[in-house]
Amino acid sequence: MKTLTGLYGEENNSIKKSRSLKSLRRKKFLLVSFALLFIMIFSVGTLALVYTRDQQRILEGVKVSGVDVGNLTRDDAKKIIDKEVSSLLSQTIVLSVGQQSPKVKLEDLGLALNADLALQEAYDIGRKGSIFEKVASKWSAAKGVNIDFSQEWDESKIREALKGTLDEFNDPATDATFEITKDNIMTIKNDQKGLIVDSEELLLRIKEINLYKMIPELKAEFTEQLPLITAAQLEDQKITGLLASYTTRFDPAQTARTENVKIAAKALDMAVIKPGSTLSFNQIVGERTVEGGYKDAFVIVNGEFVPGLAGGICQVSSTLYNTGLFANLAVTQRSNHDLAISYVPLGQDATVAYPDLDLKFNNNTGGYLLVRTKMSYNSITIEMYGKVKPGQEVFIGNTIDSTIPAAERRVVDETMAHGASVLKQQGQPGYVVKSIRTVKLNGVVVSNEPLKQSRYLPLPKIYAIGP
Template sequence: MKKRKFYVVFGVLFLQIVTSITLATSVTYGMDYAKAPQGFQVWGIDLSGLNQEEAYQRLEGEMPSEVSYQDSMYPLTVTQSQEGLRDWLNSQFAPESNSWWVNALNNLKRMGPKQLSPEFLDRNEIYPQLENMAQQINQQGMPASIQMQTGHFTIQKGSPTIVMDVPASWEKLNQSGGSKSVPLVVNSQEIAPNEKDLQKIKDKIGDYTTFFDSTNGPRTNNVFLAAKALDGQLIKPGGEFSFNQIVGKRDKEKGYLPAYTFVDQKVVLDDGGGICQDSSTLYHAVRQAQLQVLERNTHSLPVTYVPKGQDATVAYGLLDFRFRNTTRGYVYLDVRMGSNWLRIQIYGVADAEHPVLAEPDGYPIKPEFDMK
């Protein structure tokens, strides 16, 4: 009898305890499930005790609203991304079941610190905006330039190539929760040659002059046009120079005239006749500079402007004069013409294999340096 009474009393007490826990849990669920638990952080922002709308307002105010590059700011449209934020918060706050006691138990699981760094930005919304910004930011760079004027070099500064890295900017933006303004990823690359490269061009390592009959107008015209094309050419260290590539096709459209030239041991009229004097003069300057000659061909008959067998004939598409810059820096071709002479000087960075050239000897008439 006593044992039965004990079980009855125990059952009543157990029922009261379960009822109390259930009521307490129900109250807790009703009061707390719509609020973020203690220690609930997103992007390091504490949302403890905030309801869903309050949490949205707090996080929405921290979503990136602009990107920057240097002193320029670019606003972002984040309408779709804001909708994504609402959807995510709804998944965090909305009841998971139609059963209140299941949700009450789940609410107990939500208790305790939690730090999250979710991604809300909509790629389909943001990426096209970044691509449009890249079109505004990207810039094609310009190499530095050099020119000989009145016996002195003048150098014009270049500008770097600017390229916005759209994929990297998107990744940076997508991981930047809590930052209102995010710097874009923009790469800068100098175009060779730069100003420092050209400042090293100081030494004369080659210098050669040849003479011609200035009364032969068409031939003089052709020599001048080729000289103009050669003047100011820069060859990078290790770079290859091609006469035909620089001067190009010798035709009427470029102003070249028919003049006598050697073909198969015959003297014939041909557009551009005479420019072999330019290539031969350059060849001798290259020899003085001790640069590597890659291709040279001789005429079928002797010429008058250089010693026999020391010429360099060219024929577009057939014969070329080529050499390689074997110095440690850029080399510069300074090409000048007088009334009856052609002078080609090579400037660069002198070393033991390419020493500074002493004052050339043997000119019948010293060419004036400032004439072109």
């Protein structure tokens, strides 16, 4: 007869065996499950790889601008897309301008379509991301995907096309104009308002066009255009009379110099300067050349009189300078000669050399300025006409601040007799001159303006002596 302990032992062994069998069965189940899962994942992955294999073609169901490019190579799709782009850009916009309806192609308006970018986007579908993202993209593409071109407009081309198309419909404003008669009278022709197509408003509406939903036409609106210069403005700036006149004299026997003076004076005659603009001697007269008729005559270079092209022209600029001074113009550039000259007072000359050494005034009269020149056989007169200020008088005062004595030089002349002496050059002293322009209005001094100081070098007295 078994003991109670023995019975318990057998029962425990039975329980252990049962548990061991269950554990073994569980392990087998897990192993089988893992194996099946691995096989399933491997199979799905293999199928996915096969499904998403890159065949160098755009996926089925993909369209660009509504054109089916599915299952096409990139090159074949590009040919089709290029035709679509050409077709879209050849569409025309009808511009309603009054009773007229001109047409303009989208291409001429500077429309550009991103065909290459759209093609790349179509080609990339199903080729980016993880294997599962590629699968999802392919499934989505199979349901249908359309990629539209984006539009870019070139504003400069729009403006150019509109100008070429609509200019004939514009009635632009006409500025007031004037003519100067031989009697120095300013006659004014009235201005006129205009009507022009509002191209800027039309440009904005063109940029909003959807090329996939073309509108029948765009109505061009007209806007009033005002003249830039009105008759009222010209009337306020009108030449009313003579501002100043100045005359200098020359030796007509110096024929080359006289001819140079005449050419420069003729170039200045009838010059018109707008209010606030600059009167430039070099700009008006231009470069002095042989082709222009200028001749060699004496000029001052480095304190000496030497032959040079267009000698004598500084008499014209000096005459103009004095006329400008007495017209009370603002002097913005002026240089005196190296040596004192005789045809204007000390301190009232102006030398010029093209292009940098210039004589310039600012037209500060508030009106237009007219330059007139007159020639006699031995004199030049320059007049300035403009907006006269009643009661205005101008005076120029010059003061010699210091005198620089002239040196004496003796030059041996082998052709002369021993001990002989001849004066070859009459010397002259140098000067430092201060000038003031005084302006009176109705007899009352309103300004005392210091002008640029003038400094003249001395000219040595030269004797030729025998050996």
